[in-house]
Amino acid sequence: MQTTETKHIEKTQDTPLVIGGKSFTNRFLLGTGKFKNKQDLADSIEACGTQIVTVALRRIDLEHHEENILEYIPKNVTLLTNTSGARNAQEAVRIAHLARESGCGNWIKIEVINDSKYLLPDNNETIKATEILSKEGFMVLPYMSPDLYAARELVKAGAATVMPLGSLIGSNQGIKAKEFIKILIEEIRDVPIIVDAGIGSPSQAAEAMEMGADAVLANTAVAMAGHPAMIAKAFAMAVEAGRLGYLSKLPAKKDIASASSPLTGFLYE
Amino acid sequence: MLNLQQLQNILNNDSPEFLEELAQKAHRLTQQYFGRTMVLYAPIYLSNYCSSHCTYCGFSLHNRIKRLRLNPEQMHQEMKTVAATGIENILLLTGESYKATPLSYLKEAIAIAKQYFTSIALEVHPMDSQEYHELFQHGVDGITVYQETYNRDRYKEVHLSGKKADYDYRYGTPERAAQAGMRHVSMGILLGLADVATDLLSLYQHLRYMEQHYPGVEYSVSFPRLRTIKGHEFAICDVDDKKFIKVICLTRILFPRVGINLSTRENAKLRDHALGLGVTRMSAGSNTSVGGYSLENTDDQEPQFDIEDHRSVSDMIQLLKEKNFDPVLTDWRPISNQAS
Numbered sequence: 076m077q078t079t080e081t082k083h084i085e086k087t088q089d090t091p092l093v094i095g096g097k098s099f100t101n102r103f104l105l106g107t108g109k110f111k112n113k114q115d116l117a118d119s120i121e122a123c124g125t126q127i128v129t130v131a132l133r134r135i136d137l138e139h140h141e142e143n144i145l146e147y148i149p150k151n152v153t154l155l156t157n158t159s160g161a162r163n164a165q166e167a168v169r170i171a172h173l174a175r176e177s178g179c180g181n182w183i184k185i186e187v188i189n190d191s192k193y194l195l196p197d198n199n200e201t202i203k204a205t206e207i208l209s210k211e212g213f214m215v216l217p218y219m220s221p222d223l224y225a226a227r228e229l230v231k232a233g234a235a236t237v238m239p240l241g242s243l244i245g246s247n248q249g250i251k252a253k254e255f256i257k258i259l260i261e262e263i264r265d266v267p268i269i270v271d272a273g274i275g276s277p278s279q280a281a282e283a284m285e286m287g288a289d290a291v292l293a294n295t296a297v298a299m300a301g302h303p304a305m306i307a308k309a310f311a312m313a314v315e316a317g318r319l320g321y322l323s324k325l326p327a328k329k330d331i332a333s334a335s336s337p338l339t340g341f342l343y344e
Numbered sequence: 345m346l347n348l349q350q351l352q353n354i355l356n357n358d359s360p361e362f363l364e365e366l367a368q369k370a371h372r373l374t375q376q377y378f379g380r381t382m383v384l385y386a387p388i389y390l391s392n393y394c395s396s397h398c399t400y401c402g403f404s405l406h407n408r409i410k411r412l413r414l415n416p417e418q419m420h421q422e423m424k425t426v427a428a429t430g431i432e433n434i435l436l437l438t439g440e441s442y443k444a445t446p447l448s449y450l451k452e453a454i455a456i457a458k459q460y461f462t463s464i465a466l467e468v469h470p471m472d473s474q475e476y477h478e479l480f481q482h483g484v485d486g487i488t489v490y491q492e493t494y495n496r497d498r499y500k501e502v503h504l505s506g507k508k509a510d511y512d513y514r515y516g517t518p519e520r521a522a523q524a525g526m527r528h529v530s531m532g533i534l535l536g537l538a539d540v541a542t543d544l545l546s547l548y549q550h551l552r553y554m555e556q557h558y559p560g561v562e563y564s565v566s567f568p569r570l571r572t573i574k575g576h577e578f579a580i581c582d583v584d585d586k587k588f589i590k591v592i593c594l595t596r597i598l599f600p601r602v603g604i605n606l607s608t609r610e611n612a613k614l615r616d617h618a619l620g621l622g623v624t625r626m627s628a629g630s631n632t633s634v635g636g637y638s639l640e641n642t643d644d645q646e647p648q649f650d651i652e653d654h655r656s657v658s659d660m661i662q663l664l665k666e667k668n669f670d671p672v673l674t675d676w677r678p679i680s681n682q683a684s
Contacts, residue, residue, distance in 0.1 A: 108379060108381070109378070109379020109380060109381060110379065110380065110670060111379075111380035111668040111669060111670055112380075112665065112668070112670055113670070132677050133674070133675055133676045133677050134672065134674060134675065135674065135677075136673060136674045137674070137677075138432065138462075138674065160527070160676060160677075162527070162560045166679060169679035169680060170677065170679055173677055173679060177677075188560075189559060189560035190559040190560065191555070191559060191560065191561060191562045191563060191601060191602075192555050192559060192601055194601070245376060245377055246376075247376070295376065295379065298379050298380070299375055299376065299379060299380070
């Protein structure tokens, strides 16, 4: 027989986030760039309890001159190596190969950026890289501009998630691409949608989750905060709050107040 | 983009409050886009042979200096010494001699450098796009080329002979490097050579042109100040620290994502303060003489410029950490640049 307490837990229990058959209970992903030191990063990972962190292969000090960033990431956290610096599909594929050869595993976040001013991802090249790498057995999580056609192609190409940008990377502007991300959430049902880039505060992360995003990734907002570990924790809490908000089936926002005197009531008198 | 009058007004505004405002804004933007990180690099001078006559440069053709060019064994020795400090981003330099340091020599140097460093940039004589493409395929990621001054008359006055006297060929160099597939292009002006506002505006226009036409390239800029070489003065106008900082801040504000390099030409105090204002890449532990890191008898050599900040790489790492910056030694993983 269930106690009142277990019933209560069941009613508020989230399902795990499943990416490529692997389950995660925490829906907040953390980027590792821009931190002032690696200890801040380690503290942030611990504080938010993230289970997936992304690291640029270009910044991994495989030669061990300085502190290797990988030593600050607990072993039970899934390492998502990203292809930062790739300008086309071919370079992304080469970086992914190098990541695997370097012992960084086969989870790859594809970042193909051929614009150093806005750092917008190139969806076409990202699709090509996704197709090649997923065929080779990589778990591919592509970073993309929120476009429905591209998202469909990515899924077809074998992407394990799609990761649309909320706004320009590092901008802290929040979900400027809201309406387009909503379309992806509505239409892309086969893989999780992870909102990546531009999320500048916990409230913005909560907003993405309330919309129905499956997870949120943040980096700059955490790395640049006065207290990175504290905001990392706040992000994880906001993501969870937003998720529960979404699952609770929030009453829809209304553009106008509900009329207190129905206009068609007379028809039923 | 600013016009010349606006740029002059900014550079001539001596109000401390105004400068502080610029600095605060530049600081915020740098932190937002680059975080609390600082990429470290070092130069290695391979050769000081030069076939150009530039009035302000220590390597100039007519300067009666000891000419040296590293042989492969010496390259290994120099590179090994620099690599032992932890540096992974290397800038290989030569004087501008097409004869003494031809493409084949550079390829040899690159092949050796690949054994020691993860990212290789060149600051050598300008070349054609096809040659740059060959260098890219051999593993070069970046090209550094400064126009020095964008004032054609002044350019002619200080570049008396040699290939460097060809203003237009030099102007087209960043574009040829970008067409060849280079990942990084570093541009710059030699502050003090001509009117700063005019040169700065032209550099900004050049950079904007490059960004629009070659968006995939990562750009950085440098503002070397023309200084003394073994006691000789060459500058026609003095760019004091305030103006120098203003140039860095203004560049950051106008180009939020462009890298800004700062070399050891500048003294330790200025570098320590400038690193929070817009600079994203600093050289460290530099030696600007050929063979200067490991070979003997370089005292009688003419360096390309005199170093002001003599601190070692480990000193710089320590300093950056104290200032809450993460020193970045590894910023690229070499992948094959060959087309498959």
